[in-house]
Amino acid sequence: MKITATGSALVVSLLMAQPRPIIEPAAQNTGAGIARDIDITSFPNSIGPRKEPGKWSLASYGFTEMTGEGLSVEVWLPDHTWSFGLTLLDSSYPYTDVCITDTAHNGGTYRSERAVRFERDGQGRLKATQDRIASPTCPDR
Numbered sequence: 001m002k003i004t005a006t007g008s009a010l011v012v013s014l015l016m017a018q019p020r021p022i023i024e025p026a027a028q029n030t031g032a033g034i035a036r037d038i039d040i041t042s043f044p045n046s047i048g049p050r051k052e053p054g055k056w057s058l059a060s061y062g063f064t065e066m067t068g069e070g071l072s073v074e075v076w077l078p079d080h081t082w083s084f085g086l087t088l089l090d091s092s093y094p095y096t097d098v099c100i101t102d103t104a105h106n107g108g109t110y111r112s113e114r115a116v117r118f119e120r121d122g123q124g125r126l127k128a129t130q131d132r133i134a135s136p137t138c139p140d141r
Helices: 005-017 033-036
Strands: 065-067 072-076 081-094 095-104 111-120 127-129
Touching: 033 065, 033 072, 033 081, 095 127
Parallel strands: none
Antiparallel strands: 065 072, 072 081, 081 095, 095 111, 111 127
């Protein structure tokens, strides 16, 4: 089968629209970097009831697909029944402020949105230091 330049562009466009793995390398101050480094167990969210020893990252809880780019991403379970939206609000050393949207897509009505302040620990993980900070662009819901 011969692929023309137009066909290649279509294939590339289709591949780029697909969710990509969360484990790809990313800069710290991007949505992807936050998704990789955030300690999801360090603040109240829907994962709370199923916390397990040794697990701390979104990927360790099965959130392995990501859409979006730049400062804002959404991280999904592979079956798309649940997602976490992460938007970098501010990164002024030593703090990283993130708008977090925690949403059920499984027919349920759970949805939470809050701005949380993080600091990096000695292992590079983003640990919450202040929950529900005031943010005009991330209302507490």
